[in-house]
Amino acid sequence: MSPFNASDLxxxxxxxxxxxxxxxSIEELHWLLNRTGVDFISDDLESLIGKxxxxxxxxxxxxxxxxxxxxGGEEIESDLLNAFQVFDENHDGFISCxxxxxxxxxxxxxxxxxxxxDCRRMIGAxxxxxDGRLDxxxxxxxxxxxxxxxx
Numbered sequence: 001m002s003p004f005n006a007s008d009l010x011x012x013x014x015x016x017x018x019x020x021x022x023x024x025s026i027e028e029l030h031w032l033l034n035r036t037g038v039d040f041i042s043d044d045l046e047s048l049i050g051k052x053x054x055x056x057x058x059x060x061x062x063x064x065x066x067x068x069x070x071x072g073g074e075e076i077e078s079d080l081l082n083a084f085q086v087f088d089e090n091h092d093g094f095i096s097c098x099x100x101x102x103x104x105x106x107x108x109x110x111x112x113x114x115x116x117x118d119c120r121r122m123i124g125a126x127x128x129x130x131d132g133r134l135d136x137x138x139x140x141x142x143x144x145x146x147x148x149x150x151x
């Protein structure tokens with residue numbers, strides 16, 4: 001469900017349509033997106049839209065597209081949190097070398113002979129605060145790196 005209905009979006013559109021001509025310019029749209037935390041460079045935004053101004057119907061379509069992108073990101077975040085919780089066996093908010101090793105063995109991804117030293121190397125590559133374990137943000141970085149490397 002969208003946080004804004006059509007009448008909310010109509011009011012927003014009319015507010016940013018400063019000259020009242022029924023169109024929102026890229027600059028006006030860029031201002032709105034920046035205020036709501038969606039970061040686009042004006043040139044990229046114009047390339048995405050394909051023109052320098054949009055009417056209300058196009059504004060609605062753009063809003064739905066951005067909402068869909070955000071929902072996809074929320075699903076990925078939720079999936080990563082679920083995965084993190086599998087590895088965080090003691091539920092302390094961190095993944096230690098032992099926890100990583102135990103879960104990889106339990107999932108059949110490593111045999112039990114595989115060294116904990118390998119886990120330390122994996123964690124060390126993404127352990128930004130150098131505490132010897134991964135918090136959720138460090139885990140996300142590791143998973144994003146892994147998925148980008150395999151693409």
